[in-house]
Amino acid sequence: MQNRIRFPGGWLGFLLMLPQLAITVLFFVWPAAQALWQSTQSQDPFGLATRFVGVDNFSALFQDPLYLGTVKTTLLFSALVTALGMGSALLLAAMVNQVRFGKRFYQTVLIAPYAIAPSIVAVLWLFLFNPSLGWISYLLRGAGYEWNHALNGGQALALVVMASAWKQVSYNFLFFYAGLQAIPASLIEAAAMDGAGPLRRFRDLVLPLLSPTSFFLLVVNLVYAFFDTFAVVDAATGGGPGKSTETLILKVYLEGFKGLDLGSSAAQSVVLMAIVGLLTVIQFRYVERKVQY
Amino acid sequence: MMVENRKGLNLLCHALLALGMLAVAFPLYLMLMAATQSAEQVTAVPLSLLPGGHLLENLSHVLASPDGGLAVPLWRTLANSLVMALVIAVGKIVISFLSAFAIVWFRFPLRQAGFWLIFATLMLPVEVRIFPTVEVVTQLGLINSYTGLTLPLIASATATFLFRQFFLTLPPELAEAARVDGAGPLRFMLDIVLPLSRTNIAALFVITFIYGWNQYLWPLLVTHDPAMSTAVIAIKGMLGEGAVQWHLVMATALLTLMPPLAVVMLMQRWFVKGLVDNEK
Numbered sequence: 001m002q003n004r005i006r007f008p009g010g011w012l013g014f015l016l017m018l019p020q021l022a023i024t025v026l027f028f029v030w031p032a033a034q035a036l037w038q039s040t041q042s043q044d045p046f047g048l049a050t051r052f053v054g055v056d057n058f059s060a061l062f063q064d065p066l067y068l069g070t071v072k073t074t075l076l077f078s079a080l081v082t083a084l085g086m087g088s089a090l091l092l093a094a095m096v097n098q099v100r101f102g103k104r105f106y107q108t109v110l111i112a113p114y115a116i117a118p119s120i121v122a123v124l125w126l127f128l129f130n131p132s133l134g135w136i137s138y139l140l141r142g143a144g145y146e147w148n149h150a151l152n153g154g155q156a157l158a159l160v161v162m163a164s165a166w167k168q169v170s171y172n173f174l175f176f177y178a179g180l181q182a183i184p185a186s187l188i189e190a191a192a193m194d195g196a197g198p199l200r201r202f203r204d205l206v207l208p209l210l211s212p213t214s215f216f217l218l219v220v221n222l223v224y225a226f227f228d229t230f231a232v233v234d235a236a237t238g239g240g241p242g243k244s245t246e247t248l249i250l251k252v253y254l255e256g257f258k259g260l261d262l263g264s265s266a267a268q269s270v271v272l273m274a275i276v277g278l279l280t281v282i283q284f285r286y287v288e289r290k291v292q293y
Numbered sequence: 294m295m296v297e298n299r300k301g302l303n304l305l306c307h308a309l310l311a312l313g314m315l316a317v318a319f320p321l322y323l324m325l326m327a328a329t330q331s332a333e334q335v336t337a338v339p340l341s342l343l344p345g346g347h348l349l350e351n352l353s354h355v356l357a358s359p360d361g362g363l364a365v366p367l368w369r370t371l372a373n374s375l376v377m378a379l380v381i382a383v384g385k386i387v388i389s390f391l392s393a394f395a396i397v398w399f400r401f402p403l404r405q406a407g408f409w410l411i412f413a414t415l416m417l418p419v420e421v422r423i424f425p426t427v428e429v430v431t432q433l434g435l436i437n438s439y440t441g442l443t444l445p446l447i448a449s450a451t452a453t454f455l456f457r458q459f460f461l462t463l464p465p466e467l468a469e470a471a472r473v474d475g476a477g478p479l480r481f482m483l484d485i486v487l488p489l490s491r492t493n494i495a496a497l498f499v500i501t502f503i504y505g506w507n508q509y510l511w512p513l514l515v516t517h518d519p520a521m522s523t524a525v526i527a528i529k530g531m532l533g534e535g536a537v538q539w540h541l542v543m544a545t546a547l548l549t550l551m552p553p554l555a556v557v558m559l560m561q562r563w564f565v566k567g568l569v570d571n572e573k
Contacts, residue, residue, distance in 0.1 A: 006400045007468075007478040013399025017407050020392040020448055027445035028414045031425035038425070092313045095306040102307070108561065109314050112321070115557040116550050117507040117525040123546050124320040126532065127327065127539060135323060138339045169317070171568070178569045198302055227420040231509035235529050249420050253510070256424045265424065272421040280416045 032273065038266035050263075057267035066243070067251070067268075074247045077161060078225035085165035085221055086214070089172030094202065096173075097180040107177070114170035118231035125163035126236055129155075149237065153244025156237045160245050163236060164229045171224075172217055179213035180206065219283045223276060248272060327543035328352070335540040351544035361541035362531030364519035367548060374506055374523040375552065377442050381505030382498050384447035389497075390490070393456030394482055398468060415450045419511055427514045437521045442512055446505070452497055455567075459493050460486065496567020499560045506553045524549040 007013070042053040061067050096106045113121070128136045129147060137147035149156040183206060191201045230249045233239065239246035239254065246254075252268045255261070322342075327335055330345035354360065355367045363370075395401075396408055419426065426445060435441030463486070471481040512523045519527070528549060531542045557564055 007398050007472075007481075009478070010399055010401030010404075012478060013395040013401040014403065016391040016395035016399070017404075019388040020411055020453065021407050023388070023444065023448040024410055024414050027426055027429060028417050028422070028448060029410065031422040031429055032417050034425035034428070035422055088313070088316075092310065095310045095313070098306045099303060099310065102310075106310055106314070107565075108558070109317055111557060111561070111565070112554060113317060115503055115553040117509070117553070119509055119525045119529055120546050120550050123528060123532070123542060124324055127323060127543070128320055130539075133336065133338055133340065133539065135319075135339050166316070166320070174565055174569055198299075227418055230420060231507075231525070234509070235532070252423060269421055269423065269425075273417065276418060276421055277416040 035266045035269045035273070038262055039270045040263075041266075042263050043261070053263070057263045058271075061264060061267050061271070069243060070246050070248055070251050073157075073243070073245065074226065077157065077164075077229075077245070077247055078222055080157075080161045081164045081168070081225040081229065082218065082221040084161060085168040086172050086217055088165070089169045090176050090210075090214075092169070093173050093176035093180055094206070096177060098198075107173075110173045111170045113167045116167065118164075118167060118229070119235040121163050121167045122160075122232045122235035125159060125166070129159055149241075151241060153241055156241060156245050160229070160233050160236050164225065164232045167232070168221060168224055172221070175213055175217055176210065179210050183209050216283065219279050223279050226275060226279075227272075324543045324546050327539050328547045330540050332538060332540055335538075335543075347540070348544075351540050352548060355541050355544045355548065361538040362533055363527055363541075363545070364530060365522075365527070367524065367527065367545055369520055370522055370524040370527040371548060371552075373439075373442075373521060374525065374549070376439055377508065377512070377523055378502045378505035378552070380439065380443040381446050381508075382501040384443060385449040385452050385501045386494055386497050388447060389449045389452035390456050390487075390494075393453050393460055394486065396453075396457055397460040398478060398481075411448070411450050411453055413450075414448055419446070423510070423514065430515050435515070437516050437518045439521075441515045442521075442523075443505075446508065446511060449501070452501070455493060455497065456490065459490060463489065492563060493567065495560060495563040499556055499564040500567060502556050503553045 039057055040052055040054055041050045042056065043050045092106075092110060096103055096110075099106075116124075126134075128134050129149060131137055131148040131150065134147075140147045147155060149159045187205065187209075188201060191205050196204065226247070227249060229247065230253070233245055233247055233250055234253075237245045239250045248268070249272065252265060252272065255268075256265045323340065326342060326344060327340060328351055329348040330341070331347045334341065334345045334347075355363060356371075357366050357368070359365050392407075392411065396404060430436060430441050430445060433441075435444070467485060468481060471485060476484070507525060508523070509525055512526050516522045516526075519530075524545070528542065528545050531537065531545060
């Protein structure tokens with residue numbers, strides 16, 4: 001990049017960068033700074049005066065059992081979405097990589113969920129599991145299991161986990177499949193000649209070689225589960241029943257609308273920023289050292 | 294790259310894949326079938342897995358009339374979704390192309406700072422700065438407007454990186470030759486770099502179109518007028534209190550998922566390449 005030709009007239013370069021910069025500052029940096037500032041403020045009950053309270057909002061937050069409950073729900077939800085989404089995608093990618101015909105067809109079907117809006121995904125899964133009309137709840141009833149996610153918190157969580165993971169399988173599949181195709185055939189052949197069967201090869205050879213892809217996807221999936229699943233959860237359960245599917249994002253959103261406590265809302269936003277910032281840094285540190293096996 | 298030819302293994306793979314296909318396709322198939330049923334047919338338990346013959350009726354019903362929980366006819370919110378997706382896709386591509394061009398081929402004060410600022414937006418998705426951003430939009434008087442729906446979302450760190458990465462692979466002689474020929478930077482950009490970036494632009498178009506079409510939280514916050522809202526928001530209203538009219542919900546779902554699905558399917562090759570290269 002150093003010995004690259006540069007055009008004279010830096011002002012033109014600045015001008016070309018300006019639209020992106022202006023939007024970034026106006027709609028990203030400025031609001032983020034505001035959230036940061038508000039998180040250190042406390043408003044009196046009438047909303048008339050604010051004063052600086054330092055980190056009080058944060059310490060109050062981490063002592064609030066309701067907030068900690070939501071943190072726990074979010075961690076459980078994210079772990080399940082990531083495990084289910086990545087696990088099934090890896091299995092499917094390995095299968096598609098193994099078979100000799102139909103690869104193209106399988107890939108085409110598997111990428112469909114990527115295009116579908118999260119709120120539509122929620123609708124599809126709500127219909128499958130509708131307590132009275134749904135096909136799956138009908139089959140479950142036949143097997144003697146009552147399904148009603150409007151009353152049962154555990155079932156509601158299972159529903160939003162399945163819907164969120166379903167949507168993310170496309171993305172995970174494409175990356176695992178690309179990773180599998182990048183493994184040299186000669187390596188597999190050598191292992192096969194040494195007498196390693198398909199399962200053994202997968203465990204001892206393919207999985208370690210896929211570890212950079214897996215690590216990258218792990219971070220992406222956690223970000224997805226933390227932030228991008230808002231629409232799925234909001235449309236499917238709205239956080240209920242009770243607070244059984246309330247994630248951190250949903251809590252910020254619901255409380256922000258009630259507008260009860262500006263400082264606490266802002267502190268919650270800042271916590272989210274810290275989480276996504278941390279995940280991004282981890283991801284980029286990894287990208288720098290792309291290969292690590 | 295089949296190492297050994299085990300019929301059993303191959304069959305097992307196909308069987309597992311068939312299960313996977315079922316898991317992906319069944320929710321979609323059920324949606325399609327429900328959208329073809331009449332109001333009474335759709336309440337059958339279990340729902341018939343055969344088409345019911347009312348598809349066009351249901352589609353035209355939701356498109357034209359504010360019924361079944363829709364506040365405005367669906368054609369209106371679908372049109373808004375289309376505007377939003379197109380403006381965001383084109384906007385992201387244009388401003389990212391320009392800023393990546395500036396970063397690679399110019400030297401100016403604040404270049405590095407600007408680069409890092411754009412990079413920092415990766416850490417600030419809409420979800421984490423919800424209310425302050427809405428406040429900015431409110432102060433600018435952009436609530437319930439297309440500008441408010443689209444402008445704040447068209448900054449893109451990922452698209453800028455993708456273009457920058459690609460520009461860095463172009464041979465330096467290209468710019469040298471352009472300069473010797475007396476072409477200015479803008480000529481060089483439009484006549485040489487832009488045509489070379491076609492594939493990247495196509496891939497980014499798919500990804501950003503879907504991103505724009507599927508936005509949920511943002512339109513929810515910056516539009517209060519249902520006529521300015523988008524289709525993915527409108528469908529949520531159909532699930533509200535009272536008896537849900539599933540045949541209309543599913544007709545709406547079908548119409549709402551077709552455009553992004555069509556874009557992905559028609560441009561599958563670019564999309565797959567763009568997605569995997571983009572992130573790696």
